[in-house]
Amino acid sequence: MFRPARRPGRWATAFAALAVVVAGLSNAPAASAAGPPRWHRLTPPLTTPWTGQVSPDNALPDYPRPQLARDQWQNLNGVWEFSAAKPGDSPPVGRDLAERVLVPYPVESALSGIMRHETSMWYKRTFQVPKNWQVGGRGQRLLLHFQAVDYDTTVWVNGHQVAHHTGGYDAFSADVTNALTTAKDQQIVVGVQDPNDTGGQPLGKQRKPGDGIFYTPASGIWQTVWLEPVSPAHIDRVDTTPDLASGSVLVNAAVGGPARQRVDAVAYDHGKVVGQVSGEANKPLRLKLTKPHLWTPDDPFLYDLQVRLSSGDSVRSYFGMRSVSVGKTADGKQRMLLNGKFVMQLGPLDQGFWPDGIYTAPTDSALKFDLEQEKALGFNMVRKHIKVEPDRWYYYADKLGLLVWQDMPAMKDDVEPSPAAQANFESEMHRMIDQHRSFPSIVTWVPFNEGWGDYAVGRIADQVKAWDPTRLVDAESGVNCCRSEPDSGKGDLYDDHTYTGPGTPVPDASRAAVDGEYGGLGLKVDGHQFDPAGSFAYEMEPDSATLIRRYGELQQKLLLAGRRCGVSAGVYTQTTDVEKEVNGFFTYDRQVKKMDFAAVRAATQAVIKGVDGSAQQGPVIPPGTPGIDGIAAYPFDENTGTTAADSVGNHNATLVGGASWTAGHQGSALAVNGSGQYADTGASLLKTDVGYSVSAWVKFTQLGDGFQTVVSQDGGDHSGFYLQYSGQDHKLAFSFVGTRALAPMTPEAGKWYHLVGVRDAATGKLSLYVNGQEAASKNACLGEASTGHTVIGRGQYGGKPVDFLNGAVDQVHLYDRALTPAEVKTLYAS
Incomplete structure (x- = not known):
């Protein structure tokens, strides 16, 4: 039984005994010589603090639907019969199954007692209808609810098919009243098919087998199964939509049943009536509030709501008063607004995987734990990544005050979705939005x-906005990354993914800019790794102290990106380690904190409080050295020896690794073979956090899929810039880590090209010129600070020399300012 929302966190116990009784299996097969089959908890790869608390008597016994609560319900979690299924099998009505599974843990999990992947499977159990429910005849109807089953589900009660559902992430129900018999025990059979990554359905990060950034599948029943008696005319859903402008909330009671119903909705503030409205069911009713109390992460205030029908049906719910939008702040930039004001949103990537329950948290306390820790770390937001959680997860986010970005679970990443798969994807996404549209924590x-499985991104963004105009739409998180379609310009956000980052995107005329993923700093903890040999991160640290220092450095860069670039939000990877990924604040088993949480909180809060959207003072940009020669120049005309003279300054370059000489574009040139050869100027010649330019003639001996850097400047971990050939794109580029201004043409081996990279701090752009003409530009409002040596013929990444050039370089010039297009043309002509 679920208490009213006005007393959150206190769950009724009146039906606890009943829930425990029905959680046990009441039609176990006849005993054999070895005894009847029993459920046994198997050993997971790692054990969480809650693993040992799970048993048939307490398999997630809590009320599963906080926003639509009734007093009477019966939990069907517990031990069920189980077996694999074969194509063409008929449902096992009246036939015993050989194994025992603990519902609702996916069959691949240790907690299920099965711990193997199945593509097709049977579940079976019985239940009893309490006599005081008065189900049947002209009395109540009995609903059978499944909160989530992955993926294709058919349900029989007493041999009668009562439901068929496809979709692994949304709840579905069946009225089973007409399938009941006069017998004491009623039998449920559930058939599930889950093609996992051989199908075209949304599956998130599930793969068989899990590897890298993809993880162990989670098939079958993975959220609570339960029964509920209702009136013939009853409330199926209560949608609440806050309207801050009028100080009211729209309440729409979706009612199923044979007759038209009247609705009475009453709002409470700690038991005190603060507003009410009556009207026809299935229509939005405006409930006016007295002095609305707004919901924010710092003050997550929730109103209680009681909704009654003229039929007598009554439910308890709750709502929060808040708005989300995009608008200009004092600095003239488009930013994300909460209740009309800018709030810097900062949170972790939260994937919701568990080593013992995979998709299913072992207990309700465990489900809440991750959110509590995210709040303790100082975050005000969380991105729920490629997964949909049980309703209770969002209830806790509402109560704790965490803004939620909700991902739609993706289709497979390397397959073009068919028209049928696209239609199914949109149907499932629409149902996901409808089911979650009243949780105030969800803002995006x-x-x-x-x-991953994207198509028609602009159209889909518009469709999602039409389904729910009250929230923001992030059309493609990581639109700058990977296999993403070109930026559609649609939605409310431009979302950059840069590891380790953070990126420095800038808002456009209508969209805010966000860092949808960055970070990924890793630390291995012996004894707490899912796969020690396969553990990885985007940047691995040797110890906790280094991890904390690097986290602070990334947050400081995000602070600058927020102030100077207009970044509205950042999503750090990630809350916990997940299988082979070891880049969490916690180990995967939630047993070890990898950082000092007080230090993390301080760094996190410094960003949230330090970016306010006011007119911020940008960097002071010095005028630089006039003239076309620059501050250093290397004609490479020596054609002998191991030193190249700086014809403008006094930083002669040393040839390293056997670098030599060849015929140049004019005179002789530096020759390097792509394997450890380069020229080192011996000094940090450019101040890379302000404006600068770098030019060179280059000829490639061989081109392919590898990177080749012409000129760069070392940093602590990676180069401050790369004038380069990008093997990933097969293009010439001027780059920061994660950001490339790419020329449209593909260069040819054996041909000279004049490249100029310009970093303009005033406009926040990287520009690449090829043979005197601008070929590409990219927004990158913050310079990459670097104080290492300026080098010719290689780059640096992960603290190591990389991307050695295979070819020849001539006429390198370095400038402590941004060249104009006219100056670039003059330089090329000279």
Whole structure:
């Protein structure tokens, strides 16, 4: 039984005994010589603090639907019969199954007692209808609810098919009243098919087998199964939509049943009536509030709501008063607004995987734990990544005060979705939005991620906005990354993914800019790794102290990106380690904190409080050295020896690794073979956090899929810039880590090209010129600070020399200012 929302966190116990009784299996097969089959908890790869608390008597016994609560319900979680299924099998009505599974843990999990992947499977159990429910005849109807089953589900009660549902992430129900018999025990059979990554359905990060950034599948029943008696005319859903402008909330009671119904909705503030409205069911009713109390992460205030029908049906719910939008702040930039004001949103990537329950948290306390820790770390937001959680997860986010970005689980990333798969994807996404539209914590819908199964991105963004105009739409998180379609310009956000980052995107005329993923700093903790040999991160640290320092450095860069670039939000990867990924604040088993949480909180709060959207003072940009020669120049005309003279300054370059000489574009040139050869100027010649330019003639001996850097400047971890050939794109580029201004043409081996990279701090752009003409530009409002040596013929990444050039370089010039287009043409002509 679920208490009214005005007393959150206190769950009734009146039906606890009943829930425990029905959680047990009441039609176990006849005993054999070895005894009847029993459920046994198997050993997971890692054990969480809650693993040992799970048993048949307490398999997630809590009320599963906080926003539509009734007093009477019966939990069907517990031990069920189980077996694999074969194509063409008929439902096992009246036939015992050989194994025992603990519902609602997916069959691949240790907690299920099965711990193997099945593509097709049977579940079976019995239940008893309490006599005081008065189900049947002219009395109550009995609903059978499944909160989530992955993926294709058919349900029989007493041999009668009562439901068929496709979709692994949304709830579905069946009225089973007419299938009941006069017998004491009523039998349920559930057939599930889950093609996992051989199908075209949304599946998130599930793969068989899991590897890298993809994880162990989670098939079958994975959220609570339960029964509920209702009136013939009853409330199926209560949608609440806050309207801050009028100080009211729209209440729409979706009612199923044979007759038209009247609705009475009453709002409470700690038991005190603060507003009410009556009217016809299935229509939005405006409930006016007395002095609305707004919901924010710092003050997550929730109103209680009681909704009654003229039929006598009554439910308890709750709502929060808040608005989300995009608008200009004092600095003239488009930013994300909460209740009409800018709030810098900062949170972790939260994937919701568990080593013992995979998709299903072992207990309700565990489900709440991750959110509590995210709040303790100082975050005000969380991105629920490629997964949909049980309703209770969102209830806790509402109560704790965490803004939620909700991803749609992706289709497979390397397959073009068929028309049928696209139609199914949109249907499932629409149902997801409808089911979750009243949780105040959810502020952003994310239909696609990094090109995984994406299609018609602009149209889908518009469709999601039409389904729910009250929230923001992030058309494609990581639109700059991976297999993403070109930026559609649609939605409310431009979302950058840069590892380790953070990126420095800038808002456009209508969209806010966000860092939808960055970070990924890793640390291995012995004894707490899912796969020690396969553990990885985007940047691995040697110890906790280094991890904390690097986290602080990334947050400081995000602070600058927020102030100077107009970035509205950042999503750090990630809350916990997940299988082979070891880049969490916690180990995967939630047993070890990898950082000092007080230090993390301080760094996090510094960003949230330090970016306010006011007119910020940008960097002071010095005028630089006039003239076309620059501050250093290397004609490479020596054609002998191991030193190249600086014809403008006094930083002669040393040839390293056997670098030599060849015929140049004019005179002789530096020759390097792509394997450890380069020229080192011996000094940090450019101040890379302000404006600068770099030019060179280059000829490639061989081109392919590898990167080749012409000129760069070392940093602590990676180069401050790269004038280069990008093997990933097969284009010439001027780059920061994660950001490339790419020329449209593909260069040819054996041909000279004049390249100029310009970093304009005033406009926040990287520009690449090829043979005197601008070929590409990219927004990158913050310079990459670097104080290492300026080098010719290689780059640096992960603290190591990389991307060695295979070819020849001539006429390198370095400038402590941004060259104009006219100056670039003059330089090329000279």
